[in-house]
Every structure is written in C-alpha cells, then in structure tokens.
Amino acid sequence: MLWFGIVIALQVACIVHVFRAGRNPAWVMAIAFLPMIGMAAYFIVEVLPNLSRDRRVREVKATIADSIDPERRVRDARDAVEFSDTVAHRLDYGDALMGRERHVQALEQYRTAERMSAHADAAIGMRIAEAAYQAERTGEALTALDRLPETGSQSERDRRDLLRAKVLELDGQDAAALALYRRIVDRVAGDEVRCRMAALLIAGGDRGGARRLLQDVAARMKRLPAATLKADAAMYDWAKRQLVELG
Numbered sequence: 001m002l003w004f005g006i007v008i009a010l011q012v013a014c015i016v017h018v019f020r021a022g023r024n025p026a027w028v029m030a031i032a033f034l035p036m037i038g039m040a041a042y043f044i045v046e047v048l049p050n051l052s053r054d055r056r057v058r059e060v061k062a063t064i065a066d067s068i069d070p071e072r073r074v075r076d077a078r079d080a081v082e083f084s085d086t087v088a089h090r091l092d093y094g095d096a097l098m099g100r101e102r103h104v105q106a107l108e109q110y111r112t113a114e115r116m117s118a119h120a121d122a123a124i125g126m127r128i129a130e131a132a133y134q135a136e137r138t139g140e141a142l143t144a145l146d147r148l149p150e151t152g153s154q155s156e157r158d159r160r161d162l163l164r165a166k167v168l169e170l171d172g173q174d175a176a177a178l179a180l181y182r183r184i185v186d187r188v189a190g191d192e193v194r195c196r197m198a199a200l201l202i203a204g205g206d207r208g209g210a211r212r213l214l215q216d217v218a219a220r221m222k223r224l225p226a227a228t229l230k231a232d233a234a235m236y237d238w239a240k241r242q243l244v245e246l247g
Contacts, residue, residue, distance in 0.1 A: 011035055074100055087113045087124075094127060103135040120149050122156075129163055138171040158184045162193065174200050190228075191217045195235055198242065207246055214243040 011031055018027045030041065077093040094109035110127045117124060125148045132141035145164050151157060165180035181197045194213050201210040217239045221229065229236055 070100065074102075085116075087116050090116065091124065091127065094131070098131060098134070101134075103131050107131040107135055107137075107140075120147075122148050122151065125149075126160070126163070129167075133163060133167050133170065136170060138167050141167045142171075154187070158187050162188055165193075166196070169196065169200065174204065178204075190232070191220060191239070192232075192235065195239055198239070202242065202246075211243065211246045214239050214246065218243055 015028050015031055017023070018025065018031070030037075073096040074093075077089070077096040080089045081093050090109050090113035094106040094113065097103075097106035097109060107128065110124060110131055114121070114124045114128065125144055129141045129144035129148075132138075132144060142164070145160060145167070148160060151160075161180050161184050165177045165184075168174075168180065169177035178197060178200045181193050181200070185193045185197065194217050198210040198213040198217075201207075201213070217236075221236060221239075
C-alpha cells in the first residue's frame with residue numbers, strides 16, 4: 001500500500017511538471033498507463049537535461065565541489081590566467097583568492113588587472129579597496145577609494161561610503177567612521193551599519209544610543225526571512241547578546 005501511494009504521488013508530480021513546464025501532453029498518457037517506464041523516460045528525456053541549466057542546481061553542485069576541494073576555484077582561475085592572461089581572468093583569480101581569505105594575494109591580482117586595464121575601472125578599484133581593507137592595509141584602501149571615478153549612483157556612493165567607514169573604523173578613526181555610518185544608515189540595506197554604529201557607541205560610552213539602535217535591529221529581525229537571519233547569524237547573535245547586556 002505504501003509503495004502504491006508513492007507511485008501515485010510521483011505520477012501526479014510528473015504530470016504537474018508536464019503542464020507547468022509546457023512539455024508534450026503525450027507524456028501524460030505514458031506516465032499514467034506505464035508508470036515506472038513512463039516516469040523514468042520522462043525524467044531522462046525532459047528533466048535531467050535541464051537540471052544542468054538550473055541556477056539552484058548549479059549552486060548546490062558548486063557548493064558540494066568546494067567542500068570536497070576548497071582550492072578548486074583558485075586552481076581553475078589560476079589555470080585560466082596561465083592559458084589567457086586577461087583582465088577578466090585576473091579578476092576571477094582575485095575573486096577566488098578572496099573567497100579563500102587570501103587577501104594579500106588577491107590584492108596583487110587586482111592591481112595587475114588595474115595595470116592591464118585600458119581605463120580607470122570603478123569595479124576594479126572597489127575590489128582593490130576591499131582586498132586592502134580585508135588585508136588590514138587601511139592606507140592602501142583609503143587611497144583606492146579616493147582614486148575611484150565619480151559616480152551618479154546614490155547606491156554606489158553609499159556602498160563606497162560603507163567601505164570607507166569600515167576602513168576608518170579599522171584604522172581607529174571612530175568619530176569619522178560613526179559620522180559616515182550615520183549618513184548612510186537609512187539607505188543601506190540590512191543591519192550591518194546599525195550593528196557597527198552600536199559597537200562604536202558602546203566603545204564610546206553611549207549605552208543609551210547603542211540600546212536604541214539594537215532595539216531597532218531586534219524589531220527588524222522579526223520581519224526578516226529565515227535565510228537572511230541564517231546568513232548573518234553571527235551579527236544578529238551579537239546584537240541580541242549586547243541588547244541583553246545593555247539592559
């Protein structure tokens with residue numbers, strides 16, 4: 001009985017897929033009257049070839065491959081540079097190194113890409129600034145940000161200001177960092193800015209200001225999807241602990 005129920009459920013799922021995916025209706029007859037053979041044939045002919053084109057399937061496969069061989073992306077990117085030394089391949093190599101937290105090496109690749117580029121490229125400049133920040137080379141990060149070409153995009157200006165504020169914070173320039181955070185806090189998505197502001201306020205003795213910010217974060221957490229909370233779990237756990245300590 002259990003097996004019969006499983007077969008029926010699989011038949012229904014396959015038939016629903018036929019109509020949703022716009023497949024040939026003839027598959028319905030094959031699935032209905034030849035369940036095992038029909039479903040197997042449908043999966044092989046119609047479903048399996050499309051799995052490799054599905055973004056989610058590709059991401060899962062890439063995650064599994066990375067967990068088995070963490071250096072795979074770095075190795076593939078390095079091989080691509082050796083085969084064809086282009087700006088794009090240098091950037092991919094740098095991105096792969098950043099993914100492995102090899103920030104100094106990534107910075108070298110980004111700087112090489114910048115030298116190879118025919119014009120000033122804001123995307124390369126931001127990569128350099130981010131890699132320098134992660135490598136704790138605050139002077140190089142600030143210089144890279146200062147050299148970025150002007151942009152008319154408010155979101156891009158906010159992205160640059162967020163990175164600048166983080167660099168200033170790392171450099172011990174808390175007042176300047178806090179001023180920048182205040183300027184962008186209502187425009188930047190997520191709660192990173194609020195949490196960083198709260199940390200600076202706590203360090204500066206403003207417990208009341210930090211408490212108000214973290215209360216705002218706690219209220220926002222109730223409306224966030226589980227995936228977002230999971231992705232930033234460390235930050236939100238810190239916020240909850242600090243709010244308890246602040247009373």
